[in-house]
Amino acid sequence: DTGVSQDPRHKITKRGQNVTFRCDPISEHNRLYWYRQTLGQGPEFLTYFQNEAQLEKSRLLSDRFSAERPKGSFSTLEIQRTEQGDSAMYLCASSLSYAGQSYGYTFGSGTRLTVV
Amino acid sequence: AQKITQTQPGMFVQEKEAVTLDCTYDTSDPSYGLFWYKQPSSGEMIFLIYQGSYDQQNATEGRYSLNFQKARKSANLVISASQLGDSAMYFCAMRPQSNFGNEKLTFGTGTRLTIIP
Numbered sequence: 001d002t003g004v005s006q007d008p009r010h011k012i013t014k015r016g017q018n019v020t021f022r023c024d025p026i027s028e029h030n031r032l033y034w035y036r037q038t039l040g041q042g043p044e045f046l047t048y049f050q051n052e053a054q055l056e057k058s059r060l061l062s063d064r065f066s067a068e069r070p071k072g073s074f075s076t077l078e079i080q081r082t083e084q085g086d087s088a089m090y091l092c093a094s095s096l097s098y099a100g101q102s103y104g105y106t107f108g109s110g111t112r113l114t115v116v
Numbered sequence: 117a118q119k120i121t122q123t124q125p126g127m128f129v130q131e132k133e134a135v136t137l138d139c140t141y142d143t144s145d146p147s148y149g150l151f152w153y154k155q156p157s158s159g160e161m162i163f164l165i166y167q168g169s170y171d172q173q174n175a176t177e178g179r180y181s182l183n184f185q186k187a188r189k190s191a192n193l194v195i196s197a198s199q200l201g202d203s204a205m206y207f208c209a210m211r212p213q214s215n216f217g218n219e220k221l222t223f224g225t226g227t228r229l230t231i232i233p
Binding site for chain 1: 120151153158159160161162163207209211219220221222223224225226
């Protein structure tokens with residue numbers, strides 16, 4: 001078990017370009033979360049998956065954002081037509097929900113996006 | 117809705133001293149969990165300690181302990197014998213205890229702790 005992996009660690013993109021981030025959760029975890037953290041703030045919830053189903057999206061997730069988790073394994077977060085306001089750290093977390101108990105809530109190292 | 121308040125934007129503490137980081141919360145959920153995370157400059161969120169709302173005893177993990185006062189809705193983090201490596205941002209967070217719903221975390225704004233040699 002190598003923990004939650006995120007790729008890339010850093011991404012610099014020009015305004016208007018599309019970007020995609022990847023998150024590989026802990027293998028036995030069935031829940032996966034995406035958060036966004038802007039400078040000087042705590043992380044804010046974006047969306048979450050239970051296995052492959054995307055069950056909730058925050059109002060922060062505009063229609064330029066899309067997330068997938070095919071086959072309930074890794075997840076991707078895509079931002080289309082990036083704006084300077086999208087510059088932030090994007091964090092992924094995973095947890096296991098089983099038999100009425102929740103276990104773990106482990107974060108990855110994040111992807112730092114800079115839109116220039 | 118859940119809310120976390122951390123009123124200390126920054127703290128400076130002498131090495132080897134104990135430090136208390138404040139956290140108060142507000143929620144209407146009957147069952148919830150409280151977390152503390154450490155975020156060094158590299159950006160990763162490192163789990164420190166967890167307290168369930170129905171846990172009878174305060175949580176402890178090595179040098180970390182959580183001073184949980186349910187009636188006051190506070191969940192302060194105590195770090196004993198601080199070390200230079202403790203310098204980082206510290207976030208308090210909570211989640212509803214829901215096995216069938218979204219267990220998203222709500223975070224405070226954080227406290228930047230600096231340990232002075």
